[in-house]
Amino acid sequence: MTKSKLSLVLFAILSVHILNAQTNVKQFTNGIKQKTLKKHIYVLASDSCAGRGIDTEGITIARNYIVKHLHSGSELKPYKSDSFIQPFELIKYGSRQINIESEGHKLYRYNDYIYYGKYDNFNKDLPLIFTGYGTEEDFKNMNVKGKAVFILNNNLRASLSSANRAEKYGAEFCIIANPKVINQFQSFSRQIKSYSTSPSYRLMGKEETPVFLKNFKFDYRYINVSSDVVKRVTSESINYWKKEAKKNNYAKYNKESIGSVKISVNRRERDTVTANNIVAYIPGTDSDEYIVVGAHYDHLGTIDNKIYYGADDNASGTAALIEIAKAFDRAYRSGYKPTKSIIFIAFSAEEGGLCGSKYFVDNFKDINKVRLMLNLDMIGRCDNKHANNCNYIYLNSSHLPDDLKQQCTKTCNKYGLTADYSSNLRGSDSKSFSNKGLTTIFFFTGLHKDYHKPSDTKSKIDYGKVTKVSKIVFETIWNSAGVTKQ
Ligand SMILES: [Zn+2]
Numbered sequence: 001m002t003k004s005k006l007s008l009v010l011f012a013i014l015s016v017h018i019l020n021a022q023t024n025v026k027q028f029t030n031g032i033k034q035k036t037l038k039k040h041i042y043v044l045a046s047d048s049c050a051g052r053g054i055d056t057e058g059i060t061i062a063r064n065y066i067v068k069h070l071h072s073g074s075e076l077k078p079y080k081s082d083s084f085i086q087p088f089e090l091i092k093y094g095s096r097q098i099n100i101e102s103e104g105h106k107l108y109r110y111n112d113y114i115y116y117g118k119y120d121n122f123n124k125d126l127p128l129i130f131t132g133y134g135t136e137e138d139f140k141n142m143n144v145k146g147k148a149v150f151i152l153n154n155n156l157r158a159s160l161s162s163a164n165r166a167e168k169y170g171a172e173f174c175i176i177a178n179p180k181v182i183n184q185f186q187s188f189s190r191q192i193k194s195y196s197t198s199p200s201y202r203l204m205g206k207e208e209t210p211v212f213l214k215n216f217k218f219d220y221r222y223i224n225v226s227s228d229v230v231k232r233v234t235s236e237s238i239n240y241w242k243k244e245a246k247k248n249n250y251a252k253y254n255k256e257s258i259g260s261v262k263i264s265v266n267r268r269e270r271d272t273v274t275a276n277n278i279v280a281y282i283p284g285t286d287s288d289e290y291i292v293v294g295a296h297y298d299h300l301g302t303i304d305n306k307i308y309y310g311a312d313d314n315a316s317g318t319a320a321l322i323e324i325a326k327a328f329d330r331a332y333r334s335g336y337k338p339t340k341s342i343i344f345i346a347f348s349a350e351e352g353g354l355c356g357s358k359y360f361v362d363n364f365k366d367i368n369k370v371r372l373m374l375n376l377d378m379i380g381r382c383d384n385k386h387a388n389n390c391n392y393i394y395l396n397s398s399h400l401p402d403d404l405k406q407q408c409t410k411t412c413n414k415y416g417l418t419a420d421y422s423s424n425l426r427g428s429d430s431k432s433f434s435n436k437g438l439t440t441i442f443f444f445t446g447l448h449k450d451y452h453k454p455s456d457t458k459s460k461i462d463y464g465k466v467t468k469v470s471k472i473v474f475e476t477i478w479n480s481a482g483v484t485k486q
Contacts, residue, residue, distance in 0.1 A: 024331075024336060024485070025474075025475055025478050025483075028327045028328075028330060028331045028336070028474065028478075029327065029471040029474055029475060031326075031327050031330055032323045032324070032327050032467060032470045032471055032474060033323075033467070034463050034464060034466075034467040036323060037319045037320065037323055037463060037466050037467055037470065038319075038461075038463045040065075040069070040315070040318070040319035040322055040323070041311055041315045041316060041319045041380070041458055041461060041463075041466070042458055043062075043065055044062050044065070044297065044310075044311075044315035044318055044319065045309040045310060045311035045315040045457065045458045047307060048061055049061050049062045050301065050302050050307050051299050051300055051301040051302050051303075051307045051308040051309060051310060052297060052298050052299045052301065052310060053298070053299070053300060053301015053302060054090070054092075054201060054273065054275050054298050054301070054348060054349050054351070054352055055090075055092070055273040055274070055275065056301055056302075058301065058302070059297070059298055059301075059348070062297055062318075063085070063276060063278060063297070063346075063348075066278050066297060066318065066322060066346050067084050067085070067278060069322050069326070070084060070278070070280045070322065070325055070326075070344070071084070074326065074329040075282070075329055075332050075333055076280040076281065076282060076325060076329050076344070077280065077281055077282075077283070078279065078280065078281075079279045079280070079281045079343060081279075084278050084279060084280055085276045085277070085278060085279075086276065086277040086278070086279050086359075086360065087274050087275070087276050088203065088204075088274070088275055088276075088277070088349075088355070088356070088359040089203075089204040089272055089273075089274060090201045090202065090203060090204060090272070090273050090274070090275050090349055090352065090355055091201065091202045091203075091204055091270060091271070091272060092200065092201055092270070092271040092272070092273045093200035093201070093202075093268055093269070093270060093271075094200075094268050094269030094270070094271075095200075095268075096119060096200075096266075096268060097119075097265070097266035098115055098119075098263075098264070098265045098266070099262075099263070099264045099265075100113060100115075100223070100261060100262070100263050101261070101262040102128075102229075102232065102233040102259060102260065102261045102262070103232070103233065103235075103259055103260060105232050105233075107225075107229060107232075107233075110189045110190075110192075110193045111189075111226070112225060112226055112228070112229045113175075113223040113224065113225045113226070113229060114185075114188065114189050114192050114223060114224045115221075115222075115223050115265075116159070116163070116216045116217065116218060116220075116221075116222055116223070116224075117217070117218055117219070117220050117221040117222060117265075118218065118219060118220065118221055118265065119265055119266060119267055119268035120265060120267055121265070121266060121267045122221060122263060122264065122265040123263070123264040123265075124172060124173075124262070124263055124264075125260060125261075125262045126146070126147055126148040126172055126173055126260065126261055126262075126263070127147050127148065127257035127259075127260050128147070128148045128149070128150055128175070128233065128234065128257050128258050128259040128260055128261055129142065129144055129147050129148070129149050129150065129171075129253055129254070129257055129258070130149075130150050130234075130241065130244065130250060130253040130258050131144065131149045131150065131151050131166075131250065131253070132151070132152060132244070132245040132248070132250055133151065133152050133153065133245055134149070134151035134152070134153070134162045134165055134166065135165075136165065138250060139165055139166075139168075139169045141250070141251070141254070142169075142250060142253070142254050143254060144166065144169050144170060144171040145169070145170035145171070146170065146171075146172055147171055147172065147257070148171065148172060148173040148174065148175065148260075148261045148263075149166050149171040149173075149174050149175070150175045150177070150230075150233075150234065150241070150258065150259075151166065151174060151175070151176050151177075152176075152177060152178070152179050152238075152241060152242065152245055153176050153177075153178060154178060154179070154180040154181070155178065155180075155181070155184070156176065156178050156184050156185065156188055156224045157188075157215060158215075159176045159215075159216065159222065159224055160215050160216055160217055162174065162176050162222075163176070163216075163217055163220055163222040164217070166220075166222065167220050172221070173221050173222065173261065173263055174220075174221070174222035174223075175222070175223055175225055175233070175261070176222060176223070176224050176225070177224070177225050177226075177227060177229075177230050177238055177241075178224075178227075179227075179238050179239070179241065179242040179245075182227050182238070185224060185225065185226040185227070186226065188224065189224075189226075200352070201273075201275075201349055201352030201353060201355055202352075202353060202355070203349075203353075203355045203358055203359055204272070221263070221265065233259050233261065234258045234259045235258075235259065236258070275298070275348040275349040275352075275355065275356060276348050277345055277346065277347050277348055277356045277359065277360055278297070278345065278346040279343065279344070279345050279360070280325060280343075280344045280345075281341055281342060281343045281344065282328055282329070282332055282337075282338060282341065282342045283341050284337075284338050284339050284340040284341035284342075284481070285337045285338070285339055285484070285486070286339045286482075287339045287340045287341070287482070288366070288369055289340045289341070289369045289370075289371050290340060290341045290342070290343055290366060290369055290370045290371065291338075291340050291341070291342050291343070291370070291371060291372045291373075291374070291477055291480055291481050292342075292343045292345065292370050292372070292373045292374070292433070293321060293324060293325075293342070293343070293344055293345070293373075293374045293375075293376070293473065293477060294321070294344075294345040294346070294347055294357065294373065294374070294375050294376070294429050294430075295314055295317030295318045295320065295321040295345075295346060295347070295375070295376040295377060295429075296314050296317070296318070296346070296347040296348065296349075296350030296351070296356065296357075296377060296428070296429055297314065297315075297318040297346040297347070297348065298347075298348045298349055298350055298351055298352075298356075299313060299314065299315075299351060300351055300452065306454045307454060308452070308453070308454050308456070309454065309456055309457050309458065310456055311380070311456050311457050311458040311460065311461055312378045312379075312380045312381045312445075312448070312450070312451075312456050312460070312461060313377070313378045313451065313452070313456055314350070314376070314377050314378055315458070316376075316378060316379045316380035316461060316466050317375075317376030317377050317378065317379050317443075318346055318376075319466065319470075320376050320379060320466060320469060320470040320473065321344060321345075321346060321376060323470050324344070324470055324473055324474045324477070325344040327474050328342060328344075328474070328477070331478075331483065335485050335486045336483050336484070336485055336486075337483065337484065337486050338477075338478075338481035338482060338483050339481060339482030339483070339484065340371065340480070340481045340482060342477060342481055345357075345360060347360070347429050350377070350428065350429055354427075354428070354429055354431060354432050356429070357429035357430075357431075357432035357433070358432045360432070361432045361433060361435075361436060367436060367438075368436075370433065370438050371439065371480070372404075372438075372439050372440075372441070372477075372480050373430055373433040373434075373438055373439065373440040373441075374430075374440075374441050374443065374473055374476060374477065375428055375429050375430035375433075375440060375441070375442040375443065376443050376469070376473065377428040377429065377442065377443075377444060378444055378445060378446070378447075378451075379393070379443055379444065379445050379465070379466055379469045380445060380461040380462055380463070380465060380466045381445050381446065381448045381450075381460065381461070381462065382445060382446070382448070382462065382465075383445065383446030383447055383448055384448075385446065386420075386446070390462065390465065391416055391417050391418060392417055392418045392419075392420045392445075393412055393417045393418075393419060393420065393443060393444070393445060393465075393468075393469055393472070394420050394421075394422070394423040394425075394442075394443070394444040394445065394446060395408055395412075395419050395420070395421055395441050395442070395443060395444075396421075396423050396424070396425060396426060396430070396441070396442040396444055397421065397439075397440065397441045397442070398426075398430070398434035398438075398439070398440045399434060399437060399438065399439045399440070400439055400440075400441060401439070404439070404480070405421075407476070407479060408441065408472075408476055411472050411475050411476055411479070412472055414472075414475075415468040415471055415472050416468065417465075417468055417469070417472065423444065423446065425442075425444065425447070426442070428442055428444070430442040441476070443469055443472070443473060445465065445469075
């Protein structure tokens with residue numbers, strides 16, 4: 001037999017194998033049942049799991065439930081360990097408490113000001129001094145020691161230079177306003193608020209500052225304020241101060257303060273807690289490559305005696321993960337084995353800043369051999385954009401090759417869902433993988449009015465849709481993992 005004939009025969013054998021595998025995918029997707037998915041979501045979003053807050057009894061109940069279902073009667077293995085649990089340390093921060101008043105008016109955070117700085121039990125009532133644009137020249141001629149200063153800066157993103165100078169000349173506190181771009185404060189405030197109100201956990205040793213906050217300092221005390229606040233605090237408008245600054249004569253402000261500010265900042269408690277990912281895997285038969293499928297199982301917990309059930313976020317994705325893993329286990333035990341290894345991960349501390357997935361990515365030595373990461377986060381609802389037709393699924397992808405994109409679109413259509421690539425929401429565990437340049441697809445049904453509220457409950461889940469998405473994800477892995485009958 002010639003070489004080319006041999007390869008033809010091999011090709012034919014391989015094709016039959018692949019064809020068989022395609023035909024047989026159905027017998028395993030059929031095993032993914034709506035009633036089982038519903039049962040999982042009912043448990044995970046129950047009163048006893050109490051919102052699955054990191055480091056709570058509720059999340060322990062959820063974790064034991066997930067492990068029990070992955071374990072019982074299955075061939076699924078813990079990944080190179082004797083336990084499904086992958087623990088990691090987190091730093092937990094207490095709440096930020098701050099109060100600023102001026103001339104008897106309370107200022108409201110994010111509406112009126114953005115605070116940068118220390119949380120250090122600071123409590124003072126300070127006279128406020130005007131220092132124009134706060135140049136070196138301005139400060140040299142003024143005595144600001146032990147006072148608060150009011151500085152103009154034409155760009156709030158450059159507040160650092162103003163704050164540095166105020167600190168250098170001994171001012172205790174600094175208020176910065178932009179007289180040039182009046183609405184810069186509002187857009188800036190929105191951006192920073194969205195970061196600061198998320199739960200406060202950080203991976204131990206990874207207390208990084210988000211890129212857009214790199215140009216600020218946190219070892220001093222200063223605020224950016226809206227132009228309205230200027231009038232309330234100093235009794236004059238920002239335009240008045242702009243004119244005063246032009247005259248370049250602040251001698252009189254050295255003697256007379258233009259207002260006063262009362263600031264109290266509480267110390268922020270810091271604690272260390274342990275969180276746990278759950279990692280299971282099916283070994284590949286003939287490759288050192290991996291496919292990862294993940295869903296976070298933590299949520300916000302119980303706040304002010306209200307349970308944040310997180311039925312969509314993300315009991316839905318966790319339930320799907322369990323059933324996808326079990327379907328692969330059934331296939332494996334029937335002799336349908338993937339060429340690439342498949343790793344199933346229920347992440348913790350996603351709500352605290354993608355901590356569980358970051359920990360996994362940073363500690364998995366073969367991370368560069370992960371060929372595809374599929375993330376399931378909130379897959380059971382319908383958003384406003386699709387209120388009239390809920391048969392869609394967002395595929396938020398990164399580094400996705402065209403052929404895989406086409407294949408995903410086709411698989412979604414097969415189950416009656418339109419693949420929508422238009423969402424640019426990236427804030428979920430797939431981001432930890434795409435940040436490493438890996439191919440990721442984040443399956444998502446979109447934001448809704450119950451997002452991060454106690455009203456994200458099990459009665460609002462579209463269980464048919466969770467079932468379809470689970471099958472789509474199963475089939476996407478099946479197609480990419482090179483399943484063959486042994
Ligand atoms: Zn989520």
